[in-house]
Amino acid sequence: MSLKNLLRAVLGNYLFKRALRAFGIIVAASTITFFIIRLMPSNPIEIFINQMMSAYGMSYEDAKAMALALFTIDLDKPLHEQYFEYVTNIIRGNLGTSISISPGTPVMNVVTAFLPWTLFSVSISLFSSFLLGITLGMIAAYRRGGIFDRVVSTVAAVTSAIPGYLLGILIVVFIGVRFGLINYMRGAYSAGLTPGFNLPFIVDVFLHLAAPFTTYVLSTWGGWMLSMKANTVAVLGEDYVTVARAKGLPEGRIRTQYVGRNAMLPLFTSLAISLGFIFGGSTLIENVFVYRGVGRLLWSSINARDYTVMQAVFLIITISVVVSNFLADLIYSLIDPRVRVGG
Amino acid sequence: MIELETKGTLTVNEPVISIDNLTVEYVSPRGVIKAVRGVSLKVYRGETLFIVGESGSGKSTLGLAMLNIVPRPGRIAGGSITYHIDGRNVNILDLPLEDQRAFRWKNVAMVFQSALNSLNPVLRIWDQMYDTIESHDKHISREEVYEKVRRLLYLVRLDPDRVLKAYPHQLSGGMRQRVMIALALLLDPKVLILDEPTTALDLLTQKSIMEVLKNIKKELGLTMIFITHDLSLAAELADRVAVMYAGKLVELGDVYDIFYRPRHPYTFALMKTVPKLTSIDEELYPIPGSPPDMANLPPGCKFHPRCPYATRACSDVEPSEEWLTPSHLVACHRHRDLSLRVEAR
Amino acid sequence: MSLKNLREATRIYLVDPLKLISRKKSGLVALFGLLIYIIMALFGPYLVPLDITPKPGKRYLPPSLEHPLGTDFEGKDIFSQIVNGAWDVLYVAFLASSFTILIATLLGSISGFKGGFVDSIIMAVDEILLTIPQFPLLVVLAALVRLDNFTLALVLGVLSWPALARAIRAQILSLKERDFIEAARALGLGLKHIIFVEMIPNLLPYIVVSWILSMTGAIYSQVGLVFLGFVPFTSHNWGVMINLAWTWGAIYHKDSVWYIISPIFAIIFFQLCTISFASSLEEILNPRLREVR
Numbered sequence A: 001m002s003l004k005n006l007l008r009a010v011l012g013n014y015l016f017k018r019a020l021r022a023f024g025i026i027v028a029a030s031t032i033t034f035f036i037i038r039l040m041p042s043n044p045i046e047i048f049i050n051q052m053m054s055a056y057g058m059s060y061e062d063a064k065a066m067a068l069a070l071f072t073i074d075l076d077k078p079l080h081e082q083y084f085e086y087v088t089n090i091i092r093g094n095l096g097t098s099i100s101i102s103p104g105t106p107v108m109n110v111v112t113a114f115l116p117w118t119l120f121s122v123s124i125s126l127f128s129s130f131l132l133g134i135t136l137g138m139i140a141a142y143r144r145g146g147i148f149d150r151v152v153s154t155v156a157a158v159t160s161a162i163p164g165y166l167l168g169i170l171i172v173v174f175i176g177v178r179f180g181l182i183n184y185m186r187g188a189y190s191a192g193l194t195p196g197f198n199l200p201f202i203v204d205v206f207l208h209l210a211a212p213f214t215t216y217v218l219s220t221w222g223g224w225m226l227s228m229k230a231n232t233v234a235v236l237g238e239d240y241v242t243v244a245r246a247k248g249l250p251e252g253r254i255r256t257q258y259v260g261r262n263a264m265l266p267l268f269t270s271l272a273i274s275l276g277f278i279f280g281g282s283t284l285i286e287n288v289f290v291y292r293g294v295g296r297l298l299w300s301s302i303n304a305r306d307y308t309v310m311q312a313v314f315l316i317i318t319i320s321v322v323v324s325n326f327l328a329d330l331i332y333s334l335i336d337p338r339v340r341v342g343g
Numbered sequence B: 001m002i003e004l005e006t007k008g009t010l011t012v013n014e015p016v017i018s019i020d021n022l023t024v025e026y027v028s029p030r031g032v033i034k035a036v037r038g039v040s041l042k043v044y045r046g047e048t049l050f051i052v053g054e055s056g057s058g059k060s061t062l063g064l065a066m067l068n069i070v071p072r073p074g075r076i077a078g079g080s081i082t083y084h085i086d087g088r089n090v091n092i093l094d095l096p097l098e099d100q101r102a103f104r105w106k107n108v109a110m111v112f113q114s115a116l117n118s119l120n121p122v123l124r125i126w127d128q129m130y131d132t133i134e135s136h137d138k139h140i141s142r143e144e145v146y147e148k149v150r151r152l153l154y155l156v157r158l159d160p161d162r163v164l165k166a167y168p169h170q171l172s173g174g175m176r177q178r179v180m181i182a183l184a185l186l187l188d189p190k191v192l193i194l195d196e197p198t199t200a201l202d203l204l205t206q207k208s209i210m211e212v213l214k215n216i217k218k219e220l221g222l223t224m225i226f227i228t229h230d231l232s233l234a235a236e237l238a239d240r241v242a243v244m245y246a247g248k249l250v251e252l253g254d255v256y257d258i259f260y261r262p263r264h265p266y267t268f269a270l271m272k273t274v275p276k277l278t279s280i281d282e283e284l285y286p287i288p289g290s291p292p293d294m295a296n297l298p299p300g301c302k303f304h305p306r307c308p309y310a311t312r313a314c315s316d317v318e319p320s321e322e323w324l325t326p327s328h329l330v331a332c333h334r335h336r337d338l339s340l341r342v343e344a345r
Numbered sequence C: 001m002s003l004k005n006l007r008e009a010t011r012i013y014l015v016d017p018l019k020l021i022s023r024k025k026s027g028l029v030a031l032f033g034l035l036i037y038i039i040m041a042l043f044g045p046y047l048v049p050l051d052i053t054p055k056p057g058k059r060y061l062p063p064s065l066e067h068p069l070g071t072d073f074e075g076k077d078i079f080s081q082i083v084n085g086a087w088d089v090l091y092v093a094f095l096a097s098s099f100t101i102l103i104a105t106l107l108g109s110i111s112g113f114k115g116g117f118v119d120s121i122i123m124a125v126d127e128i129l130l131t132i133p134q135f136p137l138l139v140v141l142a143a144l145v146r147l148d149n150f151t152l153a154l155v156l157g158v159l160s161w162p163a164l165a166r167a168i169r170a171q172i173l174s175l176k177e178r179d180f181i182e183a184a185r186a187l188g189l190g191l192k193h194i195i196f197v198e199m200i201p202n203l204l205p206y207i208v209v210s211w212i213l214s215m216t217g218a219i220y221s222q223v224g225l226v227f228l229g230f231v232p233f234t235s236h237n238w239g240v241m242i243n244l245a246w247t248w249g250a251i252y253h254k255d256s257v258w259y260i261i262s263p264i265f266a267i268i269f270f271q272l273c274t275i276s277f278a279s280s281l282e283e284i285l286n287p288r289l290r291e292v293r
Ligand SMILES: Nc1ncnc2c1ncn2[C@@H]1O[C@H](COP(=O)(O)OP(=O)(O)OP(=O)(O)O)[C@@H](O)[C@H]1O
Pocket: B026, B027, B028, B033, B034, B035, B053, B054, B055, B056, B057, B058, B059, B060, B061, B062, B072, B073, B074, B113, B294
């Protein structure tokens, strides 16, 4: 009886469910990549083998053996075993060996050299735009109908309608080129510097972050602002806010604990979704600014026909999104008491 | 058979609130809605006043105005609400914001119509009790607060240890209603406004909340203003009853006058809707016609389209309020020529 | 009865709104803007033929009467490129959002109506597609498969339906509660009848607005792929222009600004018109919102 209850408690647990879901999505993403690199009409393994045979005059067997080594897929096994092996390898963190970008290096190492830059730039930008958006959204809600509200809401609607990478190009054209700042809009740091924890390097990194940061923030703050405004307006109409005023609470406490907290709650779900979107957007924005992140790596790997790196980048981006979704769920369950219990 | 309980007669007729010519409007896309139109009313110390009327007649708005917390898009367009407390006369509408904040809940508290949504979903009940006291008394210790809260929760028949730790969604509707009542009593207010304290609850819960309220009335002896549709509740608890129609007082008097000698046709019709004890059918004699469109009120007496006794004058001129006796007020052109009789039930 | 319903629906959801939108200023402006884009896409090539002859002496000219938006790195007229580049972009956007709507409506209604196992399966796929970042997946696909306009639109449709399907499912679930559906069921009318005659007309406003809105997403992806150089440049379109301006280093040239900003603003204005039109339309079609105004 207690075992059954324990099982039920674990299975019914909100976080357990979320974790299970995250795992399921990672498996699904691996399946998709397996399908792409192994089964699609012109799949990379076939392309690679043909390339080896025509360019280096290899025999089919040799080329296949080489593909096996690079992709860690044994093409002689039955398909379902290949699939099973492939997924287990991914879960073990074994994603094969780079073909051309950094030949011979495990793909994992290549990707982990680029991933921190994306995580760094995307999370700082997302956090800032979230903060900016909810602050302005709340102010606009308190002054709804006023001039501040109208101006900010319009600007928010316009900036969020423009694709981020186009904003990035405009920034390069109108600020980078015009004011001679273009050097700070290419790469994650200046060419001559060696990465390390010293002041010149850190300053340089932040200078290079400025343009992609502005682009990310400009294209995402409007969404936060508009939904925060809508939520705040809705919460302001809730009875518990009127009760809080009736109770004679100080305005500051009403704004934070009664209005702010409740208006912000639903945004945490969107935070998770927008993470996926901003990761996807990094593919474009990093290429505008030649930023050393996974989005740029994806582009390079495709241009270099390095398919093992390509599949790994795709998987890593997906896993990052899934993991951050899970973290968002976790945060959500910590701040919304209604989620914590039962689920 | 509804019985009117015998009330202890009020020895001193000392007002605790004087509302004078109060007007409250909502600015809506369909135009300005005058939810309260020039209401003047005195509330006496220690009495239980009932405000009754159909849905949309402005009862809740009047209650909210008494704390000066009419939410947007509403605003108080005129009049005054003067509290006579501790020998001072304070018009809450004139108080600086910070003083208003300190004034509310300490002097006048309210249990809202939608008590189910009156609690902040993300804070524990304890926190919502504690922040209320703390924002009025910085120096009070947690132990003192706890002692007080515990006593009040017992008064409303709740188990403090269970309730205080809980979040609102973990409590049933009846429990939340009790929490709200306890919360309202937290600062020993002089006046307690209860807006439909029993609607939205099942019959059994209604009964037990009523017991709690009667008990409070007996033990604390505070001034209570009940806002309700429920006339049988009024019959049980009220000292005086104010009848509102379309944002105006149409009749005001002690509970006997209103129940047995109503002088306004609307009050009369309302009394006929009171279910008899032998019947459970609430809608026995519904008032014919429908409540007026508040955005588009008829000229003259607002009740005339539904009034069986309406004359030409009724559709032209809005009747003014008249005192029939020092305690009975009515606003009707025809109150002199009509003899409205409520059969003894 | 069904015909009458549909005709009624057309009146309520198409004719009346057009009358109403003529009263809403921002919606009218947006509609006017969209019409210009549509005319540009359909008739542009006949009105302003594409300039294809390189003129080395006329590189990067500033705007003039002869060249309203100046010339590009080969001395070709930019304005004619903008006009002729509209078709591709609008075609893919139109097709992709139509696919999106089709798939989303179908799966969303089946999911909402059937419930149970079917619902779980559809929602699981929905969730997976919703989580996997769409653009990187597109990039990977584009790297391996030749995406012509039609295939690209199809792929975009297949990847973009989840959010909308979810919303439609939710709407269906709430509609299901209402009386008239119950009545239809009691009358023994079939599932098909209920979905297509009772529900779709009720969902139509929502679907129309989403259809328009999802064009912006399609344009984001399509132009993005072209910008990165991952779809073949079969014809002239705004994405190709941006890509060429970017890779030719046109942005560093003093007078080249017009070359890169013309297609960018062509896209931005289209996105703005689309979103503004959609939100006005939503206001008009949604009775609840309408009452509030
Ligand atoms: N937020 C608001 N915006 C616009 N009009 C409002 C608002 N709140 C109330 N009103 C209008 O004011 C009038 C009085 O409302 P109020 O809530 O005071 O009535 P009530 O007598 O308490 O009704 P009920 O018995 O249903 O609670 C109604 O006609 C209502 O339409």
